[in-house]
Amino acid sequence: MKEIIIRVPTPSDILRGEFGKHMLKAHREFLLALASIPYRYAKRLEELEKRLEEGKK
Numbered sequence: 127m128k129e130i131i132i133r134v135p136t137p138s139d140i141l142r143g144e145f146g147k148h149m150l151k152a153h154r155e156f157l158l159a160l161a162s163i164p165y166r167y168a169k170r171l172e173e174l175e176k177r178l179e180e181g182k183k
Contacts, residue, residue: 141149 138146140146
């Protein structure tokens with residue numbers, strides 16, 4: 127039986143130098159943008175609830 131070794135590069139092997147720094151910052155900004163979506167919708171729901179409560183009074 128023969129053994130085959132497959133080497134998979136790590137992210138640090140691919141993302142080196144200035145390009146790597148730029149891509150990591152871009153990825154971080156993307157994740158922050160995604161994280162802000164539920165927060166915005168929660169705020170909209172809170173505002174809607176307030177308007178509905180004011181309408182009942």
